Amino acid sequence: xxxxxxxxxxxxxxxxxxxxxxxxxxxxxxxxxxxxxxxxxxxxxxxxxxxxxxxxxxxxxxxxxxxxxxxxxxxxxxxxxxxxxxxxxxxxxxxxxxxxxxxxxxxxxxxxxxxxxxxxxxxxxxxxxxxxxxxxxxxxxxxxxxxxxxxxxxxxxxxxxxxxxxxxxxxxxxxxxxxxxxxxxxxxxxxxxxxxxxxxxxxxxxxxxxxxxxxxxxxxxxxxxxxx
Amino acid sequence: xxxxxxxxxxxxxxxxxxxxxxxxxxxxxxxxxxxxxxxxxxxxxxxxxxxxxxxxxxxxxxxxxxxxxxxxxxxxxxxxxxxxxxxxxxxxxxxxxxxxxxxxxxxxxxxxxxxxxxxxxxxxxxxxxxxxxxxxxxxxxxxxxxxxxxxxxxxxxxxxxxxxxxxxxxxxxxxxxxxxxxxxxxxxxxxxxxxxxxxxxxxxxxxxxxxxxxxxxxxxxxxxxxxx
DNA sequence: TAGTGTGAACGCTTTCACAGCG
DNA sequence: CGCTGTGAAAGCGTTCACACTA
Numbered sequence: 073x074x075x076x077x078x079x080x081x082x083x084x085x086x087x088x089x090x091x092x093x094x095x096x097x098x099x100x101x102x103x104x105x106x107x108x109x110x111x112x113x114x115x116x117x118x119x120x121x122x123x124x125x126x127x128x129x130x131x132x133x134x135x136x137x138x139x140x141x142x143x144x145x146x147x148x149x150x151x152x153x154x155x156x157x158x159x160x161x162x163x164x165x166x167x168x169x170x171x172x173x174x175x176x177x178x179x180x181x182x183x184x185x186x187x188x189x190x191x192x193x194x195x196x197x198x199x200x201x202x203x204x205x206x207x208x209x210x211x212x213x214x215x216x217x218x219x220x221x222x223x224x225x226x227x228x229x230x231x232x233x234x235x236x237x238x239x240x241x242x243x244x245x246x247x248x249x250x251x252x253x254x255x256x257x258x259x260x261x262x263x264x265x266x267x268x269x270x271x272x273x274x275x276x277x278x279x280x281x282x283x284x285x286x287x288x289x290x291x292x293x294x295x296x297x298x299x300x
Numbered sequence: 301x302x303x304x305x306x307x308x309x310x311x312x313x314x315x316x317x318x319x320x321x322x323x324x325x326x327x328x329x330x331x332x333x334x335x336x337x338x339x340x341x342x343x344x345x346x347x348x349x350x351x352x353x354x355x356x357x358x359x360x361x362x363x364x365x366x367x368x369x370x371x372x373x374x375x376x377x378x379x380x381x382x383x384x385x386x387x388x389x390x391x392x393x394x395x396x397x398x399x400x401x402x403x404x405x406x407x408x409x410x411x412x413x414x415x416x417x418x419x420x421x422x423x424x425x426x427x428x429x430x431x432x433x434x435x436x437x438x439x440x441x442x443x444x445x446x447x448x449x450x451x452x453x454x455x456x457x458x459x460x461x462x463x464x465x466x467x468x469x470x471x472x473x474x475x476x477x478x479x480x481x482x483x484x485x486x487x488x489x490x491x492x493x494x495x496x497x498x499x500x501x502x503x504x505x506x507x508x509x510x511x512x513x514x515x516x517x518x519x520x521x522x523x524x525x526x527x528x
Numbered sequence: 529t530a531g532t533g534t535g536a537a538c539g540c541t542t543t544c545a546c547a548g549c550g
Numbered sequence: 551c552g553c554t555g556t557g558a559a560a561g562c563g564t565t566c567a568c569a570c571t572a
Contacts, residue, residue: 099563105516109495122531131497134531135565142533150532150571167516168523175515182417186410192495192512197519236522237515260525261518263511267337267420269359277521279514283491284420286507287403287465288333288395290489291425293505294464295396297488327541350553362553363543370555378549378554 096166100140104163106130107140111160122153174201176235176259178250179242180210180220183265187241188216201233202226206246223253230257239263240270251278324394328368332391334358335368339388350381402429404463404487406478407470408438408448411493415469416444429461430454434474451481458485467491468498479506 096104110129114121123137130137141147141154144162148154164170175198177184184203187193193200203215204223211222221229229235238254240247240262247266254262255276262278264270267285270278324332338357342349351362351369358365369375369382372390376382392398403426405412412431415421421428431448433439439450449457457463466482468475468490475494482490483504490506492498495513498506 097563101517101520102513104520105513106497108516109512124531129497133565136563138532139534139564146533148532151530152572153531166520166523168519168526169516173519173522182414186414187511189410190511192515195512198515237518261521263514263518269334269357277518279518281509281511281514283415283418283509284337284423285330285333286491286509287420287426288336288397289329290465290491290505290507291396291401292329292332292394293489294401295394298396325540352553361543364541366554367542367556374555376554379552380550381553 096143100143103130103132103136103140104167105169106132107137108160108163108167108169111156111163115156115160118156120149120153121156121159123148126154169197172196172199173236174199174234175237175239176202176204176226176230176254177239177241178204178223178226178254179240179246179265180205180207180215181241181243184239184241185215187239188218198237201235202229223250226253226257230259235259237261237263239265241265244268324371328371331358331360331364331368332395334360335365336388336391336395336397339384339391343384343388346384348377348381349384349387351376354382397425400425400427401464402427402462403465403467404430404432404454404458404482405467405469406432406451406454406482407468407474408433408435408443409469409471412467412469413443415467416446426465429463430457451478454481454485458487463487465489465491467493469493472496 107126107130110126111121114129123134123141127134127137138148141159144166147159147162161170175193177188177200180188180203184205188200188203192198200216200218203218203220204226205211205220206223210220213220235257236259238259238261240250240254242250244266247264247268248270251262251264251270251272255272260276262270262272262276264278264280267282269280272278335354335358338354339349342357351365355362355365369387372394375387375390389398403421405416405428408416408431412433416428416431420426428444428446431443431446432451432454433448434451438448441448463485464487466487466489468478468482470478472494475492475496476498479490479492479498479500483500488504490498490500490504492506492508493510495510497508500506
């Protein structure tokens with residue numbers, strides 16, 4: 073098998089205290105978005121797809137595809153495969169991708185500004201609802217069409233606008249406090265780009281995107297390639 | 301070649317001779333960078349650390365810490381814990397973090413420019429060696445102090461400057477071709493931010509950082525929180 | 529016949545428990 | 551006594567094999 077690594081996940085800390093009644097394995101949840109994207113892309117050129125082809129396009133195996141999809145209930149037709157649109161919509165519903173989740177980004181440095189304009193955030197499933205910083209030079213100016221607010225306004229804004237997902241793109245030293253404020257403002261899902269481990273209360277899901285860790289794994293790969 | 305490719309004894313002159321490292325499990329490799337960062341941070345305030353404390357700071361368990369470190373050879377002192385500096389340097393050597401790997405970034409959009417200035421890339425283990433784009437408006441201008449080159453110059457530049465790690469921050473449609481060019485230029489370790497699965501030859505390690513997938517997992521979390 | 533759905537085997541990872549050593 | 555190092559057990563996720571069905 074190739075070393076191509078969607079399978080190689082960064083550390084994910086699932087802190088869900090009350091697991092869903094109908095439990096989809098975490099490994100499956102992390103692959104559903106891949107299937108969703110593949111199905112969405114080929115929806116116009118195919119009406120059905122086999123687990124074999126879906127596996128190839130998603131970078132996994134047919135057996136895993138069938139197992140994963142079995143957790144969503146049997147949607148395939150033996151001998152024919154899966155109906156693309158039906159399967160896409162089912163996965164979309166499971167993921168909650170069929171509505172627009174309001175996202176707040178805290179930290180309008182280079183990375184935060186880049187994310188605010190990120191195409192993935194402009195899709196139908198997400199909406200940049202608020203941007204925050206503490207730097208007076210940034211507060212009040214628009215980024216990607218949204219006015220940057222001072223972090224102190226978070227509570228007030230979250231009372232008027234429901235915020236579902238928080239993205240932390242602050243320096244490491246500020247991340248912990250920002251996370252606390254996001255949780256206080258009612259956010260339970262956080263995407264953290266700061267290179268620190270956030271200590272959040274139970275029930276809050278934190279996904280860490282830590283470039284430094286990724287780079288060090290690549291470094292390990294280079295080192296072992298050179299030295300055996 | 302395997303993803304959890306065997307690491308052999310580094311020929312670093314340490315005071316203590318460690319047994320050869322045959323294979324480090326992939327799960328362990330992905331945690332070593334976390335330990336490294338923790339140890340580096342506390343090196344000035346502590347001289348030894350127990351598996352319990354290291355686990356807490358790294359967000360894992362003491363049993364996992366001990367198991368992980370056992371793959372690097374026994375470095376601990378029973379009753380006292382691990383010597384912070386020695387352990388840090390040992391992990392650094394295994395990860396190859398004790399030298400500066402030259403990194404090339406392809407795609408100088410918002411994300412590429414943000415990464416070029418990313419502090420994690422400015423550390424001692426990495427060096428932004430080259431930046432590439434195909435947009436004439438970007439080629440020739442400096443980003444983070446490095447002149448952006450046209451992608452067509454990749455081969456020529458890679459003959460003069462050794463490039464170890466490639467970062468892809470292009471639009472999705474270009475990513476596949478860029479990956480091919482990077483591999484042709486002799487790069488075996490790729491950090492891919494484009495939301496596509498790269499089909500690369502065996503022996504090339506690709507780490508995907510796919511924000512869209514992360515967001516959809518958070519979306520799943522929000523959805524199941526609302527609907528059970 | 530082609531391809532799903534699934535129990536069972538397999539292998540990797542985590543957890544447990546404790547012997548052993550400073 | 552405190553804490554490491556490590557076999558053994560448990561838990562998950564992946565792979566296999568094949569019965570079954572449109």
